[in-house]
Amino acid sequence: MWPPSVRLTPSARTKLRLRTDFWIAALIRRAQQAGAFATIARKGASESGAIFVAVYRPDRSIDLYAPAPQAMLDDDGERRFMPVLAGADALAVADRMDSETRFDSDLWQVDIDDNEGRPFIEVIPDPMA
Structure with a gap:
């Protein structure tokens, strides 16, 4: 429960991230538990840095995912990504x-090396595709 001195409205609680x-x-833990290798390639701001995810496939091609624009997100506070390079x-x-x-x-960059090319993030479709 929130301390009495901190009163958040229900909508403010859903925006916490x-x-x-x-x-x-x-x-990283989710990827490793599924058998992939994941590492931090670039460390950004601990509290609120943007996250980019690079997924390395067996053929050495890379898929890059960037944060989805705020206008495309639900108000549930979940991070979502969209493909920027495939x-x-x-x-x-x-x-x-x-x-x-x-x-x-x-910003942060997380590199995931996965034989199946899984990003382990929630990906939304590119609106320009």
Whole structure:
């Protein structure tokens, strides 16, 4: 229960979000429990950094997922992602991440190496596809 000095409306409670570092630790554990290898490639702000997920496939192609735009999200506080690169090579991913880092230096990058190419995140369809 919330302390008496902190009174949150029901809508404010639904907007609370788990710290980024905790969320990423859970993502890594989820991937590892399923037999994938996951690691933090770039560490950002512990409390609220944006998260990018790169999924390495057996053929060494990479799928990159970025945070979904806020306008596309439900108000449940869950993190959702959308694909930004599919079947890309390492250079394309590095270029994209360099660009993103120039825009937001507090972002995180999690790399997942999975034989099945699973991202272990909630992916929404790209509206431009």
